[in-house]
Amino acid sequence: MRFLDEALAAGTLWRAGVVPRDPRALAAGSRAVARLGPFGGLPAFGAAAHPERVALVDDRGQLTFAEFARRTHRLAHALRSRLPAPQPGIGILCRNHADAVVALCAASAAGARVVLLNSDFGPRQVAQVAARERLDALVYDEEFTTAASGFDGPRWCAWTEDVRAESSLATLMSGESAALPARPPRPPALVVLTSGTSGLPKGAPRSQAPSLLVPAGLLTKIPLRGGERVLLSAPVFHGWGLIVATLTLTLGSTLVLHRRFDAGRVLADLQRQRCSALVAVPTMLRRLVALGDAVAAADLSALRIVASGGARLDGALVAQVAEALGPVLHNLYGSTEASYISIATPEDLAVAPDCAGIPPRGTVVRIADDDGASAPVGAEGRILVHTPGQIDAYTDGTRRSDSDGFLDTGDRGHLDAAGRLYVAGRSDAMIVSGGENVFPEEVEMALLAHPEVADAAVTPVPDAEFGHRLRAYLVRADSPAGRDALDEQAVRRYLAAELPRSRMPREIVFVARLSRGSTGKLTRHTLDELQKEHG
Structure with a gap:
């Protein structure tokens, strides 16, 4: 085989x-x-x-x-x-x-x-x-x-x-x-x-x-081809950027690089360089589609691939990219330890915008329940994977793989009947509220779908009575509705219509900005500073 x-x-x-x-x-x-x-x-x-x-x-x-x-x-x-x-x-x-x-x-x-x-x-x-x-x-x-x-x-x-x-x-x-x-x-x-x-x-x-x-598994899902131009905004030091950079050059294509991400400059270079692909992280794509009319007026006829990776992609952003750029979005889910695990094509995202796609040939995904047994279709559990690109051990000698070679990603999720993978969130970030498993990322994705929310982060914080509670940090959009109408009660009314009551954050804090690292993730320093400031 x-x-x-x-x-x-x-x-x-x-x-x-x-x-x-x-x-x-x-x-x-x-x-x-x-x-x-x-x-x-x-x-x-x-x-x-x-x-x-x-x-x-x-x-x-x-x-x-x-x-x-x-x-x-x-x-x-x-x-x-x-x-x-x-x-x-x-x-x-x-x-x-x-x-x-x-x-x-x-x-x-x-x-x-x-x-x-x-x-x-x-x-x-x-x-x-x-x-x-x-x-x-x-x-x-x-x-x-x-x-x-x-x-x-x-x-x-x-x-x-x-x-x-x-x-x-x-x-x-x-x-x-x-x-x-x-x-x-x-x-x-x-x-x-x-x-x-x-x-x-x-x-x-x-x-x-x-x-x-x-490389072949990625190419079957994200059809990069030789002799084209690829604008790589995802950092090369990260696994997602690294595999695209080396594969682009191996194909004999041209790799276009910017030292710092600027949505306006990316849009300009996509046109000027006639790029066929843009490779980024979700935060970058959010800033690109926020350019609105400038994107609509741009000549992006050469652009046939927009590939997102490095962090979770929310369904609202999937819809925004499709409206702004057409059916070009691909969503890659992976980890440093496993390389990529699954990739959602535009066809997958049209049917299931919140999915992480289907594993390519050679990759096996298993959902394990709390006892380690394989969970049935649709049931949530730990995401275990066996990929051609996974590591055997870290450089310090520690391992994440089981004796059967399956690596625990640290995420929880489920598979649907078509084999598409859905990621619920990090196992170590999950809290239990009202007897239900609650993932901060699920609430974060719902908040990011609000048109007047520019950025959002949801974190578990210690609670003397309940053990943990959710706190949401929000950045208002720079618009009259965002600045003037988005308050705590408006956010709670919105979330009540989108999520079960158990997902409601106990606290909603508005901040001027959320500092994110090169891969679009909140840094530990940012989280520590927010925790220190807001208790």
Whole structure:
């Protein structure tokens, strides 16, 4: 069965355009990947097939695949000559730009153990992760200088106003050879950090030679194709952004990157660059459709895919995207530990706007009741998965998988008769109210559907009498109705018509804004500050 799955996956990759049709380009690209691994060999793979095609576009300009390869190889030679063998640890703390991708590929080509750091980190988190993951060097953006100070070792700036500075990547690679590097002493490794909002993120080691089912499964649900342009707003350091970035470049397509998300600029570049796909997180899509008439007036005739991932997508936003952009929305559900788990296509979302889609070939989803037995169709339970891209263990040796290989996602949900997955919320965020399981995310999704709510967060807070209660933090929309008419009683009347009484928050607090991280999730710092201010 596994052989059949891999054969079918190979066919999917061929049809999508992953495999160069020129035998000489295929041979040269394949040799580079065999020597340097999928990430390290990726630039040479693209350069062999289409050297003059644009690979990367960012805030500074663009790189062709040939330029991408030469820049990557120079940096790989520089890193290998300056860092300890056989396998240095290199952290990357960057926003979305070309040299962030160059650094990832170059460090891999140098045989490093690459650790992708969250751009929301402060110096203490950088220091803790650097110690735990045994980092020998750090590549960072100049704006993260304070955070990077938590690492005591060689540091180089990837994005700096002074590219000639001694600490810049440009200076580091100056004068180095652009030739394909030699095979490293050890195969490269990659660690992606978990994206939870509390505690120090764990390290999830990703395979540098994954099953063909990983890229093929995504392509069967989100039909990216070769030679197109993809605007990636989701952060590259996160699993969702990473898989799209590497798959786009492997397809020979152009990856368009912005260091910071700005809905107006995204709309402009979707038109100017004639992008066929936008890849984002739900918060970004919410800001895009909020542009209203500007979206309606834009020429988005090339846009055939809008893909959301990294956080839960609510049904109201699904409807808003469909109205503004047409039937182009795809919704990916996954985790750092499992890679992606299920993907909802536009057809799925038309029937069930709140679903997370159907698992692709090679992925198995099981719903387990509280005793561990498989739950029947429609019954809620723990979401257990077995995917081709899941990790065996965290870098600290701890595991989330059962003895049968199924990984507990930490979420609860159910499957319908058509095999579509529905996610209720995090198991550890669930509270019991009136004998019913209540998930803060369910209330949050209902609040976000209100036209005068710009943002919302619902959290469980300790309660002396009931153990826990729900508190809702709301940001009013910047409109007369939002500013003047949306008060606590209006919110309660709205929720009473949408949800059972047990879901009603005990407290509703209006705030000016909710600070979210790069993946659109509320940070632990934000939640702590709200809790401190409002008790």
